[in-house]
Amino acid sequence: MKGSQIAGVLLVAAGFSASATAAEWKYVLGTDISSGDYGDASATDIVSTPFSVSYSPDEHWTFKASVPWIQIEGPGGVLPGGDGGIVVGPGNGNGNGNGNGNGNGNGGEAAVTSKASGLGDLWLTGTYSLPPLSQQYFVDLSAKYKVPLADENEGLGTGETDYTVQADIFTMYGNFTPFVTLARKIKGDLPDVELRDVWYTSVGTGYRLSEMSSVGGSLDYQQAVTEQGDQQTEVFGYFSHKFNPQWTGMLYGYVGLADGSPDQGFGLQIVYRQAD
Numbered sequence: 001m002k003g004s005q006i007a008g009v010l011l012v013a014a015g016f017s018a019s020a021t022a023a024e025w026k027y028v029l030g031t032d033i034s035s036g037d038y039g040d041a042s043a044t045d046i047v048s049t050p051f052s053v054s055y056s057p058d059e060h061w062t063f064k065a066s067v068p069w070i071q072i073e074g075p076g077g078v079l080p081g082g083d084g085g086i087v088v089g090p091g092n093g094n095g096n097g098n099g100n101g102n103g104n105g106n107g108g109e110a111a112v113t114s115k116a117s118g119l120g121d122l123w124l125t126g127t128y129s130l131p132p133l134s135q136q137y138f139v140d141l142s143a144k145y146k147v148p149l150a151d152e153n154e155g156l157g158t159g160e161t162d163y164t165v166q167a168d169i170f171t172m173y174g175n176f177t178p179f180v181t182l183a184r185k186i187k188g189d190l191p192d193v194e195l196r197d198v199w200y201t202s203v204g205t206g207y208r209l210s211e212m213s214s215v216g217g218s219l220d221y222q223q224a225v226t227e228q229g230d231q232q233t234e235v236f237g238y239f240s241h242k243f244n245p246q247w248t249g250m251l252y253g254y255v256g257l258a259d260g261s262p263d264q265g266f267g268l269q270i271v272y273r274q275a276d
Helices: 003-013
Strands: 024-036 044-056 061-074 114-119 122-129 137-147 162-171 176-186 198-208 213-222 232-242 247-256 264-275
Touching: 176 213
Parallel strands: none
Antiparallel strands: 024 044, 024 264, 044 061, 061 114, 061 122, 122 137, 137 162, 162 176, 176 198, 198 213, 213 232, 232 247, 247 264
């Protein structure tokens, strides 16, 4: 699930405006499908269908709530994180008990996989947009809080509270909209696994093809969440089209460059805006 950079990309793809003053509601429905072995003997497949509601009372503040429905199948070494999967080790996650007896590819024994589905974690986000710097640079400061609704016994989450603080910086050069994201993710520990607090960063740009369409891409990096885990490094690309002032659609895909990332994934988002 690509929550960390999609939030920033949606601002770029939708043609954000720091001068907007009308209060606005925004509803986002999407699907994200990813697959990867994460350094394990067999793949973990995750399908996430997130829904979010956000409200911007003015040009500075935005408040958002987001929760996904998750389907996951794999050996139990990966937990959906809502803001990126958490690799807790080869087949040793805290899933439903079927994912920790698969061996680890040694001796040629087939991996035992488990399957689960259910509600994911609820993420609450508050964002403050600073006044434009020199009318060209824009900075958003966000604080995120994870309400652990996902069933940790089914391997749908950690069952622990997480926090994130994040800064997004945008600028505009002609049709290009470069952006940089820097975030600090504070993780709650699992009963048997210590999760590290990690840095996340994303660097990329959007490009406006027309008044209605844009494309873009980014390179995303996150430190390893566990001592035995791997970093996450991914290349991300998107196409966005604004059908009218209310409706916007986005297609995206990504490729993992490290064992801590899915091998590949893709998804779509539909956005509806409504003036208050």
